[in-house]
Amino acid sequence: MQKRTLGQGLEVSALSLGAMGYGKARELPDRAEMITLIRTAVDRGMDFFDTAEVYGPWTNELMVGEALEPLRDRVKIATKFGWDIDQETGVHRGGVNSKPTQIRSAVEGSLKRLRTDYIDLLYQHRVDPGVPMEDVAGVVKDLIAEGKVRWFGLSEAGAGSIRRAHAVQPVAALQSEYSLWTREPEAEIIPTLEELGIGLVPFSPLGKGFLTGKIDSTTTLDPMRSSIPRFSPAAMDANRKLVDLIRAIGERHGATPAQVALAWILAQKLWIVPLFGTRKIERFDENIGALNVQLTQTDLNEIEAANIHISGDRYPEEHMRLTGL
C-alpha cells in the first residue's frame, strides 16, 4: 500500500482503519469478525490502526490489542485519552478529563489492553478546557521520554490549542472530521497544520456512511447517527445532491461513491491520511481501491463549482461544543 508521512516523520499507509464501530451493542457480537478484518487489513498492506480508551470504554482497545499482538512490529497503533473514564470501573462519567494523573493512568491501561509496551500515536481525544494545554503536552512529552509513547496527536482541537501543544511537544497529527461534507477545517485548521508541519488524519471520511450512497432517509439508523442533525430524513434528502455528484464523477472512473469520497481527500494534501471505518472485508477492499482512483482537475473543479450546501450539523449541539476548543 502507498505510504504517506504525517508530522514529525511519522510514516504510515496512505489509508487508516478505525475500529470504533457504533456502540457497545454492535461491538461484542462482531468481535471475532473484526479481529479477522484487522488482520486481513495488515495482509493488504495497511499499517495504521485507530482506537481509543473511550470506545466501549476499553472493549475496543482489548479487541485491537488481541488482533494486532502477533503483528505488532508491522503496524502503528493510535489510541486516545481524554474522556472522563473511571479508571477503576471503566465507566464513562461523562465529559472530558485530561488531568495529568488521568492521562498517565489511561495510558497504563491502554498499554495493557493493547498488549504492547508502546503506543505509536497518542491523541488527546478532546481538549479539556479545565487543564492548560501546556500541562497535557508536558505529560505526553514525559511519556515519550519514557518510551511509552512515540508520537503526539490532538483531535478536534482549535488552532490556538494546536499551537500551544506544539510549542511544548511537537504534534505529529491532528485527527478531526474532514470530508466532502465537512469542509470547515479548510478555513483555519489546514493552513495551521501546513505551517507547523503537522499531518491530518480525517475521521469519518465517508460521512459516517452517507457519502457511500448506501444510506438514505428510509435506512434504519443506530442511535449514534440518529442523534446527528444531518442524518435527519429531511437533511439526508437535501444532502443527496452531493452523493449524486460523486456518483456521476465516479462513473467516469469506474469508481464507487465511497472511493471518490476517499480519493477527493487524498487529492487535497500529501500529508493527509483518511481514517475510515468498516466492519466488512468487501467494503474494506472497495475503500482501499480509492488509492487507484486519480481524480482529475476537472473532477475537482466540478465539485467546487457545484458548491453544494450541506444541511444539518455534523454533531448534536452538546458534542459540537467540545470541538474547536
Ligand SMILES: NC(=O)c1ccc[n+]([C@@H]2O[C@H](COP(=O)([O-])OP(=O)(O)OC[C@H]3O[C@@H](n4cnc5c(N)ncnc54)[C@H](OP(=O)(O)O)[C@@H]3O)[C@@H](O)[C@H]2O)c1
Ligand atoms: N477522533 C474522534 O473524535 C473520532 C470520531 C469519529 C470517528 N473516529 C475514528 O474514525 C474512524 C472512522 O470513522 P467513522 O466510522 O465515523 O466514519 P466513516 O468511515 O466515514 O464511515 C463508516 C461507516 O460507513 C460504512 N461504510 C464503510 N465503507 C463503506 C462502503 N464501502 N460502502 C458502504 N458503507 C460503508 C460503515 O459501515 P460498516 O461498518 O457496516 O461497513 C460505517 O457505518 C472510527 O473508527 C474511529 O477510529 C474518531
